[in-house]
Amino acid sequence: MPNEPAFNDASSDFRDLLNVSIPATADDVAKVSDKVAEILVGLGLAEEKQLEIGLALQEALANAVVHGCGNDPSKNVHCQLKSDSQGRLLIIVRDPGPGMDVGPRDTAKLSPNLYQDHGRGIYLIRQLMDDVRFERRGSEIQMWKY
Amino acid sequence: MDINIRKRSEVHVIQLRGQLRMGQAVDGLREAMEETVRSGGLYLVINMAEVPMIDSSGIGLLVKFLASTKGRGGNIKLLNPSKFAIQTLKLVGVLNLFEIFDDESKAVDSFG
Numbered sequence: 001m002p003n004e005p006a007f008n009d010a011s012s013d014f015r016d017l018l019n020v021s022i023p024a025t026a027d028d029v030a031k032v033s034d035k036v037a038e039i040l041v042g043l044g045l046a047e048e049k050q051l052e053i054g055l056a057l058q059e060a061l062a063n064a065v066v067h068g069c070g071n072d073p074s075k076n077v078h079c080q081l082k083s084d085s086q087g088r089l090l091i092i093v094r095d096p097g098p099g100m101d102v103g104p105r106d107t108a109k110l111s112p113n114l115y116q117d118h119g120r121g122i123y124l125i126r127q128l129m130d131d132v133r134f135e136r137r138g139s140e141i142q143m144w145k146y
Numbered sequence: 147m148d149i150n151i152r153k154r155s156e157v158h159v160i161q162l163r164g165q166l167r168m169g170q171a172v173d174g175l176r177e178a179m180e181e182t183v184r185s186g187g188l189y190l191v192i193n194m195a196e197v198p199m200i201d202s203s204g205i206g207l208l209v210k211f212l213a214s215t216k217g218r219g220g221n222i223k224l225l226n227p228s229k230f231a232i233q234t235l236k237l238v239g240v241l242n243l244f245e246i247f248d249d250e251s252k253a254v255d256s257f258g
Binding site: 025026027029030033048051054055058059062065066119120121123124127128 | 165167168169170198199201202203205206230234237238
């Protein structure tokens with residue numbers, strides 16, 4: 001697998017605020033989530049925006065660990081947080097898995113079974129972030145907050 | 147996540163502190179709720195006043211136990227969820243599955 005993410009916006013001035021590779025465990029996801037939360041506080045974002053970004057990141061990392069890595073702690077999940085001069089934020093989460101079928105944007109709906117105990121992560125991410133793109137057949141997610 | 151369980155009459159009040167997210171938090175709450183149900187508890191009030199965020203794993207857990215307790219004649223009610231938690235529950239369409247209270251005594255008494 002190539003080391004660099006699929007993101008390549010040559011017209012922007014995004015800079016890295018965080019660039020880490022973590023073992024695929026829930027504890028490591030929590031550490032990254034907490035670290036990103038600290039960074040967002042430091043950026044002076046409104047609390048609601050911090051929570052929205054934090055939850056979207058949590059969902060993306062959880063998906064990467066569970067579906068991309070099969071909860072295998074010997075595998076790694078890559079996470080980057082970037083910002084540009086206009087205050088736009090970009091989060092990239094990448095896993096070594098084969099990818100998944102995320103479906104076209106306009107059919108991103110919840111299952112009608114409200115009592116299911118899983119399957120809400122991608123839907124939540126799409127609701128919380130301003131733009132969401134999938135690369136590498138779904139093994140990389142790029143999430144924008146403007 | 148910190149979890150504290152008290153009993154008021156036949157109602158178990160489970161107080162949470164911290165983010166209800168995948169990993170130790172959700173696993174801990176799952177164990178606590180399983181133990182409560184094993185001991186015969188059918189009426190649960192989850193105090194979420196100190197839970198700033200709940201992720202889809204946490205939502206899935208609450209919904210799963212709501213379904214199982216309701217199936218046995220019980221219920222799970224939420225106490226003081228944060229504005230963001232309410233927003234999240236609403237986003238995924240499950241907010242209306244739960245009764246929400248801002249007062250513990252009213253929540254406990256609602257089980258009749």
